[in-house]
Amino acid sequence: xxxxxxxxxxxxxxxxxxxxxxxxxxxxxxxxxxxxxxxxxxxxxxxxxxxxxxxxxxxxxxxxxxxxxxxxxxxxxxxx
Amino acid sequence: xxxxxxxxxxxxxxxxxxxxxxxxxxxxxxxxxxxxxxxxxxxxxxxxxxxxxxxxxxxxxxxxxxxxxxxxxxxxxxxxxxxxxxxxxxxxxxxxxxxxxxxxxxxxxxxxxxxxxxxxxxxxxxxxxxxxxxxxxxxxxxxxxxxxxxxxxxxxxxxxxxxxxxxxxxxxxxxxxxxxxxxxxxxxxxxxxxxxxxxxxxxxxxxxxxxxxxxxxxxxxxxxxxxxxxxxxxxxxxxxxxxxxxxxxxxxxxxxxxxxxxxxxxxxxxxxxxxxxxxxxxxxxxxxxxxxxxxxxxxxxxxxxxxxxxxxxxxxxxxxxxxxxxxxxxxxxxxxxxxxxxxxxxxxxxxxxxxxxxxxxxxxxxxxxxxxxxxxx
Numbered sequence: 001x002x003x004x005x006x007x008x009x010x011x012x013x014x015x016x017x018x019x020x021x022x023x024x025x026x027x028x029x030x031x032x033x034x035x036x037x038x039x040x041x042x043x044x045x046x047x048x049x050x051x052x053x054x055x056x057x058x059x060x061x062x063x064x065x066x067x068x069x070x071x072x073x074x075x076x077x078x079x080x
Numbered sequence: 081x082x083x084x085x086x087x088x089x090x091x092x093x094x095x096x097x098x099x100x101x102x103x104x105x106x107x108x109x110x111x112x113x114x115x116x117x118x119x120x121x122x123x124x125x126x127x128x129x130x131x132x133x134x135x136x137x138x139x140x141x142x143x144x145x146x147x148x149x150x151x152x153x154x155x156x157x158x159x160x161x162x163x164x165x166x167x168x169x170x171x172x173x174x175x176x177x178x179x180x181x182x183x184x185x186x187x188x189x190x191x192x193x194x195x196x197x198x199x200x201x202x203x204x205x206x207x208x209x210x211x212x213x214x215x216x217x218x219x220x221x222x223x224x225x226x227x228x229x230x231x232x233x234x235x236x237x238x239x240x241x242x243x244x245x246x247x248x249x250x251x252x253x254x255x256x257x258x259x260x261x262x263x264x265x266x267x268x269x270x271x272x273x274x275x276x277x278x279x280x281x282x283x284x285x286x287x288x289x290x291x292x293x294x295x296x297x298x299x300x301x302x303x304x305x306x307x308x309x310x311x312x313x314x315x316x317x318x319x320x321x322x323x324x325x326x327x328x329x330x331x332x333x334x335x336x337x338x339x340x341x342x343x344x345x346x347x348x349x350x351x352x353x354x355x356x357x358x359x360x361x362x363x364x365x366x367x368x369x370x371x372x373x374x375x376x377x378x379x380x381x382x383x384x385x386x387x388x389x390x391x392x393x394x395x396x397x398x399x400x401x402x403x404x405x406x407x408x409x410x411x412x413x414x415x416x417x418x419x420x421x422x423x424x425x426x427x428x429x430x431x432x433x434x435x436x437x438x439x440x441x442x443x444x445x446x447x448x449x450x451x452x453x454x455x456x457x
Contacts, residue, residue, distance in 0.1 A: 054272065061438045065375070068382035075389075079119065 016077035019070060027067030031060050088234065112403050114396040122313050122388050123180070125224045126157040126172065130308055137162065140308065142227055146170065146182060147218035157221070165192050170217075178212060182221075186213045225320070228312030232298050240294075269293055269440060277444035278451070285447060288331070292324065293440040300384060300432030304425060315435075316385035318377065325377035328443045329370075336450035344369065376442055383435050387428040394421045 038056035042049045120129070128140040141158035159167035163174070169188040173181050189196075196211070197204055222230075243258050250256060255263050274282040274289055299314040314320060342348075344365040346355065354361045398417045402410020 057434060058438065058441070061379075061434050065379035065383065068386055069378055071386055072378065072382045079115070 013078055016074040019077075020074040023067045023070035023074070026070070027064055030063040030067075034059050034063065085238065088238070112396070112399040114393070114400060117396055118389055118392045121311075121392055122316060122385055124313075124317060126160065126182075126221060127162075128224050128227065128308060128312070142222045142224065144170075144182065144221040145219075147220065148184065148215065161192075164194065166190060173212070174208065175212065182217065182219050183212045184215045184217055186211050224312045225314050225317050228299075228302065228309070228314050229320075231309045232295075232302055232314065235302075236294060236298055265293070266290060273437070273441045273444050277441070277448035279448065281451065282444075285331070285335075285444065289440050289444055292443060293436050296324070296380065296436035296439055297433060300436060301429070303384060303388065304428055304432065313385065313388055316381055316388055318381045321377045321381045324380075324439070325373040328376060328446065329373040331443065332373075332446045332450045333369075335447055337453075339452060339454050340450045372442075372446060376439060380435050380439055383431055387424070387431055390424055391421060391428065394424060 034056055038052050041052050126144060127142055130138045130140060132138045139162075141156045144153075144155055144157050144160075146153040153168070153170070155167060159165065160172050163172045165171070166185055166189050168190055169185045170182055171185060171193060173179050173183045174193055193208075197208060200208060200211070239258060239262070243262050246257065246259050250259075269290055270282070270286065273293075274286050278285055296315055302310040303313055303315065305311055345362050347361050347365060350361050394417050398410055398414045401413040
């Protein structure tokens with residue numbers, strides 16, 4: 001019965017949905033920790049707010065890039 | 081300057097005046113299908129779709145340029161009638177393997193494709209792979225992405241030639257007009273990207289870094305405008321980001337010195353057993369040469385395409401709900417949907433800038449790292 005469900009591709013699509021959700025969790029946790037570090041640093045030393053902000057946005061872009069690899073793979077499974 | 085812009089816009093309008101907007105009109109409205117709707121707006125296309133759907137769609141046809149066995153074949157994509165017809169033996173692929181490419185049919189047929197299915201005795205055009213010939217054609221058509229690239233090139237050239245001339249005529253005066261728009265960005269790239277990564281050799285690479293940054297930024301922003309001439313998903317096309325990544329790879333490799341290759345083959349500071357019997361470290365470093373530009377390509381592609389898909393999904397919610405319980409629910413959802421779309425649109429503007437900045441920064445960083453001199457760790 002499991003093999004039959006796997007044959008018409010629907011378990012694959014469920015896997016794609018779960019994968020996309022996990023990617024979102026990963027991105028959320030990662031960027032949350034970046035924000036935590038940045039806010040704590042600004043709170044300790046307000047003069048470096050500008051530098052910290054630039055680096056925070058840069059690092060967030062990297063973490064989000066990784067999450068989007070997972071999204072691209074899930075999209076490929078879902079539509080092709 | 082005014083004359084140049086006037087001439088350019090006249091030329092542009094003349095090109096498009098020879099084609100005509102065409103709209104087809106048939107029976108009842110079709111059910112809204114969000115999957116194909118989203119996919120059609122994110123990928124490349126042979127005509128520029130403006131509005132309408134199904135049989136009542138309005139689009140600007142773009143020229144199809146093919147090289148079949150060395151002979152050039154040129155015609156407007158309106159002859160394809162949104163993929164329903166073949167023209168002179170060419171058609172947009174109708175089987176699952178040839179979807180969205182132009183195929184050559186075994187006979188020089190001009191007319192609708194669907195009736196051919198009945199003649200050959202198959203149920204749908206998707207099974208008619210028999211009439212597709214194996215001839216390979218070189219397809220260099222002006223598709224939606226190519227047209228949008230040309231528009232953004234014209235926009236960039238106009239902006240920067242104007243600003244450059246303003247700098248020459250306004251020597252020693254404060255920046256004025258478009259200079260005020262462009263100068264902070266150029267100084268930002270110089271002070272945050274070029275000098276920290278490339279040191280005092282930045283002037284050789286600075287023009288390319290600026291070109292890269294403004295190219296990606298303008299194309300990202302143009303993708304966010306919903307109507308012609310914006311709205312083509314240029315930087316979300318993996319071929320375009322792939323070429324930018326290849327150029328980054330070539331720039332890194334050709335400006336590398338012996339120190340760079342020494343770090344790859346014999347990384348200093350790493351224990352010997354990772355290098356000697358089984359060269360783990362050199363293999364990892366060698367793969368790293370290729371994964372770094374590859375990651376650049378996928379990052380830009382995925383970010384921009386994901387943004388477009390979210391925006392399209394939010395708008396298609398309106399039509400899904402409208403089709404479900406009646407138009408009143410559709411109108412209600414459209415208020416929420418539009419607010420969310422405005423929020424996502426602002427986020428996408430920030431993402432457009434950040435992605436352009438990150439691509440440029442990493443290109444400069446990789447080039448700078450390849451040119452590093454020997455220093456103590």
